[in-house]
Amino acid sequence: MRPLRRAARRLPSPRFTALHGARRHAIVAALLLGSWAAGPVAQAQAQEATPNALPALGDAISQELSPVAERRLGDRIMRSIRRDPDIVDDPLVQAYIEQLWRGLLVAGRLRGEIGPELDSAHAWTPFLIRDRSVNAFALPGGYIGVHLGLIAMTNTADELASVLAHELSHVTQRHIARMIGQQSRTSWVSIATMIAGILAASRNAQAAQALIYGGQAVTAQTQLNFSRDMEREADRVGFGVLAQAGYDVAGMASMFEMLQQASRLNDDGSYPYLRTHPLTSERIGDARARVGLAHDRAGPLASRPDGERAAWHALMAARSRVLMDTRSVALQALLQQEAPANATPMQRVARHYTTMLAAQRGGAPSQAMAALAQARDAARALPAVQQQVALRVLDLGEAENRLRDRQPAAAAEALSRAIAAGASADARPELLMAAQIALAAPPGVARRAHAEQVAERLQSQVSRQPDDATAWTLLASLWAELDQPVRAVRAEAEAVAALGDLPGAIERVQGARTRFRQPDAAEVIELSVMDARMKAWMRQQRADLQDGS
Structure with a gap:
């Protein structure tokens, strides 16, 4: 992966560089689109509603921001933060989170929470953040950030799934679209800058603490946190999704209780949920009541500790x-x-x-x-x-x-x-490991044969998941080992683009045009594909610049 890392450092996006410089600007507000809480001052005065008669908030906001527009916004935000070193791709943990996430998506579709328009428009993609704090958050377009600290502190899959189900419900109920739609002057660059603060918390704790008590951060937080009605709706809908997916619904109540206890024992900043999404006695009581009703109807739903x-x-x-x-x-x-x-x-x-x-x-x-x-x-x-x-x-x-x-x-x-x-040999953790082994093997006929076989399998992987930067990076190294430089350049360009560095990807394609002036038939096809991809990246880049201005 070294060539990719060097390229990312050599060709920083101006907007991405600005994100790092602006992280001190809104560390608390960066928790904007996610976690589990109502805002502090202004939202404390929000109108209360009974849990069983919540308004269908999503129905009222379809005019604010269309699913397609929300996805475009999410894509642009992700391109701005994707290369942050604290966004990690650990194949095993990523596979586990995606397994939980897929089950919740299926349940959301079965319950009708995810309609065809929303389903086709959104990415529905979870990603991992290297941070010991307990947090998760939803971004526009169905991107869900999960802190490794959250996974580490949960005792069961049911507790972790309850968090994901809650965040999924913020997306399906169009809470994000409504919030952004109400702030018509907020550009995607401003939102991306605030989100980037999440990734800086562990690296700049003093600045984060100062912002917690700063008036500017409080103002931003009251604007960006979900309302109490939205939080209750996400609890209610998330609970139904959790049950439909086959999880023990007691996981949501136990997660609430664990966070509440943590807030009493520990106030060192390890639990961002508790600052941006304070747990009220009402929410905890509602969760307990729903668990009791579910068990009465269906019998005990205890998790299997031996499963x-x-x-x-x-x-x-x-x-x-x-x-x-x-x-x-x-x-x-x-x-x-x-x-x-x-x-x-x-x-x-x-x-x-x-x-x-x-x-x-x-x-x-x-x-x-x-x-x-x-x-x-x-x-x-x-x-x-x-x-x-x-x-x-x-x-x-x-x-x-x-x-x-x-x-x-x-x-x-x-x-x-x-x-x-x-x-499966083609499961992502095993496949990526096979690629690393092929690249580390001693030179010889066996190494080449293994590299060829793994490269073809990796090519299938990136055709299924074209945004898999890790797979593209390994594929670039394999094609280079196999003396296929055009395919190697194309894979490296795709890897850089998947990390959000569109200028770097475009530069690689332009360099290939100059370098390979007499291509053979196979290389002509590959260069044509690269040209088409470059035009798409240039369109994305122009749109980002226009919308971010």
């Missing part, structure tokens, strides 16, 4: 705990933690997995492998369905360890075991 979903959550929460803060002091703290004496087998596996990842990130491969062996021993006590999940995750962890220790053959063996444990 596959519980295993995935325990391991991905452990992984998030490491990835959310990779400073040496944080990694050392994780290495010193031990599982309690009464820990379940799954908790023991997760604890050893945390140790393995912390040692891996801390540059201690032998310690990582020792922790991996302990995790495998603990996994023997798991039920069969959980053992399958654990072995896949642990085998992928070993493959990563081996690659870091420059042992590509051993990494390939570990990857083969992960696939044998039930994963």
Whole structure:
């Protein structure tokens, strides 16, 4: 991925650079489009409504901002913030979040919350933020930001899914469109600047704290937070989506209660939800009442602690705990933690997995492998369905360890075991790992054959997910290894564009036009595709400049 990173630093977007400089401008207001709370002063005077007679707010705002216009706004915001180093692509955690998210989307469609127009217009894409604070937020167009700290602190998939269902409901009920529509003078650049503040909180805590108490931030926050009616509607609709998707609806009430307790015990800024979305006793009571009614109608909906979903959550929460803060002091703290004496087998596996990842990130491969062996021993006590999940995750962890220790053959063996444990060879985590192994293999016929096979599979991946910057970056390196420079340049341009650097992508295509003046038949086709893509990027760039002025 080094060529892409160099390109991103060499060709910064002027607007993106401005975002970093303006982060101090509105750190609290940046929580604008998401999390779980009503605004402070002005919204405290909002008209109350009973939970069972909430207005259908989404019905009244269709004139404010169309779904297509909202998606365009969301796309432009994402292009402005996509290259922030705290927006991370961890294939395993991303796959887990997307699995939860897809189930909620299906439920939203079945319930009629997501109609055909909204469904086709929006991106419905979650993304991860490297931040230890507990937060999630919705952006225009169906983009959902999830802090790794949120995943790390939730105890069950039901609790995490309840947050995602709430944020999904802000989108489906058109709360974002209404809020933006009421602020007709707010440009997408201004909104992107405020959102960028979310990503700066962990890096500039003093500035963030100052803004919390600054009059300018308070004013912005009262303008941008969701109203109490919107919050209650998101609770109500999100609860229905959560139940339809097959989650334990008690997860929403337990999440509320956990956040409320955290607000009493901890006020160090780790819980942005609690500042921008204060939990009222009414909301918590409503959640409890809905759980009681649901259980009365359908019987107990308790989660299965021995199920596959519980295993995935325990391991991905452990992984998030490491990835959310990779400073040496944080990694050392994780290495010193031990599982309690009464820990379940799954908790023991997760604890050893945390140790393995912390040692891996801390540059201690032998310690990582020792922790991996302990995790495998603990996994023997798991039920069969959980053992399958654990072995896949642990085998992928070993493959990563081996690659870091420059042992590509051993990494390939570990990857083969992960696939044998039930994963598809073309599942994104396994496919990206296969590409890294192919690039790390020693030169020779076998390496070339492997690279060719993985490149073709990656080409299929990017055709399904054209915005997969990581896949495009690996594909660019593979095509370069296979002496196909035109395809390599095209893949690198697509990767840069997927990260929002349209000028950088355009420059690469223009460079290819000059470099390859006598292309063969296959290269002519590839260059034609690149020309078409360049024209599309230039149109996007002009539209961004026009709308941001």
